[in-house]
Amino acid sequence: MSSLVISVENVSKAYRLGQISSGTLSNDLKVWWAKARHKPNPLLKIGQPMHGNVEGEILWALREVSFTVEQGKVLGIIGRNGAGKSTILKILSRVTAPSSGEVKIRGRIASLLEVGTGFHPELTGRENIYLNGAILGMKRAEIDRKFDEILDFSEVQDFIDTPVKRYSSGMYVRLAFAVAAHLEPEILVVDEVLAVGDAEFQRKCLGKMGDVAQQGRTVLFVSHNMSAILRLTQEAIVLKEGRLALRAAAPQAVEYYLASGAGQSGERLWEAQEVPASADPFRPIALRLLDKGGKVVDTVRSVEPFTIEMEYELSAPLTGLRVGIYLNSVRGDQVLTSFDTDDPERFERLTTRLAGRYVSRCRVPADLLNNGRYTLGVNASSFRVRRYFMDEQALTFNVDPAGAPGMQWAEPRPGVLRPRFTWEIETR
Amino acid sequence: MSKTLHTEAQAAEPGWDMVLRPRRRLFDLRLGELAHARDLILLFVRRDFVAVYKQTILGPLWYLIQPLLTTITFTIIFGNIAALSTDGLPQFLFYMSGTVIWTYFASCLTKTSDTFIHNTHLFGKVYFPRLAVPISILFSNLIAFAIQFGLFLVFIGFFAVQQANIHPNWWILLTPLLLLMMAGLGLGFGIIISSLTTRYRDLRFLVQFGVELLMFVTPVIYPTSAIPAQYQGLIQFNPMAPIVEAFRYAYLGAGTVNFVQLAYSFGFMLLVLILGVIIFNRVEATFMDTV
Numbered sequence: 001m002s003s004l005v006i007s008v009e010n011v012s013k014a015y016r017l018g019q020i021s022s023g024t025l026s027n028d029l030k031v032w033w034a035k036a037r038h039k040p041n042p043l044l045k046i047g048q049p050m051h052g053n054v055e056g057e058i059l060w061a062l063r064e065v066s067f068t069v070e071q072g073k074v075l076g077i078i079g080r081n082g083a084g085k086s087t088i089l090k091i092l093s094r095v096t097a098p099s100s101g102e103v104k105i106r107g108r109i110a111s112l113l114e115v116g117t118g119f120h121p122e123l124t125g126r127e128n129i130y131l132n133g134a135i136l137g138m139k140r141a142e143i144d145r146k147f148d149e150i151l152d153f154s155e156v157q158d159f160i161d162t163p164v165k166r167y168s169s170g171m172y173v174r175l176a177f178a179v180a181a182h183l184e185p186e187i188l189v190v191d192e193v194l195a196v197g198d199a200e201f202q203r204k205c206l207g208k209m210g211d212v213a214q215q216g217r218t219v220l221f222v223s224h225n226m227s228a229i230l231r232l233t234q235e236a237i238v239l240k241e242g243r244l245a246l247r248a249a250a251p252q253a254v255e256y257y258l259a260s261g262a263g264q265s266g267e268r269l270w271e272a273q274e275v276p277a278s279a280d281p282f283r284p285i286a287l288r289l290l291d292k293g294g295k296v297v298d299t300v301r302s303v304e305p306f307t308i309e310m311e312y313e314l315s316a317p318l319t320g321l322r323v324g325i326y327l328n329s330v331r332g333d334q335v336l337t338s339f340d341t342d343d344p345e346r347f348e349r350l351t352t353r354l355a356g357r358y359v360s361r362c363r364v365p366a367d368l369l370n371n372g373r374y375t376l377g378v379n380a381s382s383f384r385v386r387r388y389f390m391d392e393q394a395l396t397f398n399v400d401p402a403g404a405p406g407m408q409w410a411e412p413r414p415g416v417l418r419p420r421f422t423w424e425i426e427t428r
Numbered sequence: 429m430s431k432t433l434h435t436e437a438q439a440a441e442p443g444w445d446m447v448l449r450p451r452r453r454l455f456d457l458r459l460g461e462l463a464h465a466r467d468l469i470l471l472f473v474r475r476d477f478v479a480v481y482k483q484t485i486l487g488p489l490w491y492l493i494q495p496l497l498t499t500i501t502f503t504i505i506f507g508n509i510a511a512l513s514t515d516g517l518p519q520f521l522f523y524m525s526g527t528v529i530w531t532y533f534a535s536c537l538t539k540t541s542d543t544f545i546h547n548t549h550l551f552g553k554v555y556f557p558r559l560a561v562p563i564s565i566l567f568s569n570l571i572a573f574a575i576q577f578g579l580f581l582v583f584i585g586f587f588a589v590q591q592a593n594i595h596p597n598w599w600i601l602l603t604p605l606l607l608l609m610m611a612g613l614g615l616g617f618g619i620i621i622s623s624l625t626t627r628y629r630d631l632r633f634l635v636q637f638g639v640e641l642l643m644f645v646t647p648v649i650y651p652t653s654a655i656p657a658q659y660q661g662l663i664q665f666n667p668m669a670p671i672v673e674a675f676r677y678a679y680l681g682a683g684t685v686n687f688v689q690l691a692y693s694f695g696f697m698l699l700v701l702i703l704g705v706i707i708f709n710r711v712e713a714t715f716m717d718t719v
Contacts, residue, residue: 007444015717016717090716091448092448093554093555094448094555095551095552095553095554095555095716096713096714096715096716096717097448097449097450097713097714098448098449098450099450100450101450102447102448102449102450103447103448104444104446104447104448105444105445105446105447105448106443106444106445106446107445108445109446111553111554111555117549117550117553117554118550118554120475120479122478122479122482123475123478123479127474127475127478130471131471131472131474131475134465134467134468134471134556135468135550135554135556136554136556137556139467140467140470140471163482
């Protein structure tokens with residue numbers, strides 16, 4: 001019992017939708033007056049039917065979530081966008097308070113919600129290390145002590161006295177992560193920082209996190225990268241519509257998440273209210289996986305071609321739009337990215353798409369993917385202008401290897417591709 | 429929801445370092461945390477100072493140009509054209525004393541009143557005692573004040589050599605107290621406004637000209653002695669009035685001030701400051717949900 005470092009008890013978090021506050025001073029005064037007399041909020045609508053995690057004008061980002069974390073554990077937190085992952089981290093890192101319930105914490109907690117927080121472009125790398133360190137909760141003496149280590153880790157020694165506004169984005173991120181990685185808190189909260197930096201640096205970051213856990217400190221790790229979750233955590237919780245859906249060993253949690261969240265059915269449909277307003281005028285309707293015969297399936301054969309189709313609607317004409325897919329393995333390896341206007345000729349021809357309903361269809365040739373589970377993501381954007389919509393894990397599907405090259409040997413074959421290459425064997 | 433009320437009433441449990449609850453108790457001000465954030469406050473001061481002069485050509489010279497130009501303008505308009513009384517003091521010094529001291533108060537108030545709006549990005553990412561930001565502003569402004577005050581002393585010396593009618597006296601020893609009171613008032617009002625602007629944005633616009641109007645009901649461009657008797661009582665309600673008069677009396681030797689008035693200002697300052705810190709702490713907990 002005494003080794004618990006975090007105890008989250010019945011935590012809920014409600015956000016009021018639409019308007020900020022009740023809008024007018026007089027309404028606020030009414031609410032305040034009622035509260036002062038311990039009366040219910042006169043403006044709150046109650047007893048409305050629920051829909052997902054939206055209730056009346058209240059969005060429940062978290063509902064009655066309870067869990068505990070023991071010292072030295074690395075706990076993964078997974079869930080789809082809007083499931084409440086960020087909210088729980090914000091509460092834990094004290095950026096916002098819970099609406100009800102309570103959280104108990106033992107030890108210093110530090111978050112890497114986003115690296116580089118508080119960097120000032122005019123200040124030099126050295127000055128920013130001190131400023132950023134202090135913002136993250138370090139004392140000056142502590143930073144002095146770790147300065148060389150931070151500098152080493154960041155790999156920006158030569159530019160340490162240059163204002164960070166002259167840094168490349170890679171250098172900037174490395175410096176920022178270096179500061180955060182040397183915080184040495186008892187509890188570290190990490191959210192998607194690994195999305196930044198090159199592969200080499202990402203490996204370094206993951207390594208650093210592993211070190212942190214080995215030193216007996218506790219890590220909460222939120223990521224969309226299932227392979228990182230599997231590699232770094234022993235246990236994970238799955239959040240779904242603000243509720244705790246499952247707490248299990250990492251492999252089971254990942255399996256559960258992939259099976260429940262993303263459409264197992266080979267089809268992902270978007271309801272109007274699921275699409276963020278920022279996507280406008282783009283509205284996704286459906287992403288489907290079709291087999292050779294045009295049937296919606298959740299498993300395709302490695303040796304047969306299949307089709308990925310994205311249906312969407314434009315409420316206004318769009319110029320330069322490209323609609324594309326991300327294909328990743330569930331272990332997090334990126335397999336490929338492809339856009340419907342990849343063909344330069346088509347890109348030239350199809351400059352503007354008028355308002356209306358569209359289907360972008362991608363035919364994937366036979367003999368491409370190895371067996372295993374894959375996730376499909378969607379992206380709709382105008383290059384260097386705007387990203388309208390993105391869902392990195394819209395759909396998961398299986399690839400069945402029956403008939404694929406090398407199936408005569410009953411052994412797992414590493415790699416995400418399983419092409420049918422032409423081999424020649426000569427005698428000389 | 430009844431559960432909420434229940435947990436709120438519980439005392440902090442032993443063995444845990446921190447308990448996060450929906451609402452803090454009214455006087456749970458976490459000033460201890462603030463004391464731990466000394467280094468952070470110093471670094472914020474440094475950042476503000478360095479960032480300002482790195483981006484300008486004249487750098488810290490601006491701190492001198494601004495009060496000089498204001499003083500000259502006031503001397504011409506209020507001294508020569510409107511011919512307002514200066515309690516028999518040299519006009520230039522009279523207006524300069526008012527400008528230097530008022531600028532400190534006004535900049536403390538206006539800059540701290542933007543605390544939440546300006547730091548949305550930072551506050552949304554990481555927790556540190558939020559009061560560190562407005563408090564660091566008081567110190568950054570103190571640097572600017574010190575530069576301007578130095579200029580003021582130079583002019584006092586210059587006028588003293590010229591045998592002008594000025595009489596610096598022992599009230600000078602009150603200078604730190606006067607600064608403290610101005611910082612407290614500026615901070616108190618500033619954080620109240622900054623807390624309210626998270627909900628009512630229009631208050632921001634009020635601040636700018638509110639401070640300007642406030643200057644006209646403070647004896648900055650005129651001495652208290654020049655106010656008609658029926659308004660004399662009224663102006664004493666303004667907690668800034670005794671501070672400005674005391675400052676002027678200390679360095680120049682003319683002004684209308686006594687300890688009762690100063691005590692009133694001090695009490696007022698404490699009240700505003702405590703109220704401000706309480707409101708600020710309330711807003712701080714959930715501010716990120718309303719932006």
